[in-house]
Amino acid sequence: MDAQHVEGDLAHVLLTEDQIHTRIKELATQIDADYAGRDLLLVGVLKGAIMVMADLARSLERSTDMDWMAVSSYGSGTTSSGVVRILKDLELDLTGRNVLVVEDILDSGLTLSWLLKNLTSRGTESVEVFTLLRKPDAMKVRIDPRYVGFDIPNEFVVGYGLDYDQKYRNLRCVGTLAPHIYT
Ligand code: PRP
DSSP states (O other): OOGGGGGGGEEEEEEOHHHHHHHHHHHHHHHHHHTTTSOOEEEEEETTTHHHHHHHHHHOSSOOEEEEEEEEOOTTSSSOOOOOEEEEOOSSOOTTOEEEEEEEEESSSHHHHHHHHHHHTTOOSEEEEEEEEEOGGGOSSOOOOSEEEEEOOSSOEEBTTBOBTTBSTTOSSEEEEOHHHHO
C-alpha cells in the first residue's frame, strides 16, 4: 500500500520506501563487516519488525539464523505502558549465540530495556540492537543500539510494520499519523 491510498490519514510522509531501503542496505554492509567470521542470530520482535527484518536479512551477504519473539507493551493506544508480556518466545537456544535484536522503533526504550535483560540472561555471547527508527525525545531509559536507521521527532508514526490499532503496517513508507485519526 502506498501513501496515496491513505492520504487523508497521514499528516506527511516522513521516510520514503527508497530512503528506508538505502539505509537498511548501508547498515547491512556494516553488519556483514562487524560479524565477519562469527555466528549471527537475528531476533525479530513481532509484529512491528516484520518488514525491517525481511529487508535487513535479505540485504546481508551472509547466511544468518532468524527467530522471532512477540512481546506486548502498548495495547491499542499511542503511548507505552511499560508493561511487557511475552506473547511468543524464541524457539532457538541462545547459549553462546551472537544475537542481534531487530526492532522497528525505539520509543520510550521500556520494551528493549526489559528484552535485553531477558535475552542476556540466557547465556548469549553478545546481544546488540538494530532499530530502524529511534525517537530521542521519547526515551525514558537509556538504550544504546549498535545500529540505528533514523532518528525521528516524537510524533506518532505508522507504516513499514508500524501500526495504529493494527492498521497501516502494510504501508510502504513511514508516515506521521494525522491527529484526527487518534484523537
Ligand atoms: C512497538 C515497537 C517496539 C516497542 C517500542 O511495539 O515494535 O517493540 O513498541 O516502544 P518502547 O520503546 O516505548 O517500549 P508494540 O508494542 O506497539 O507492538 P507491535 O510491534 O506488535 O506493533
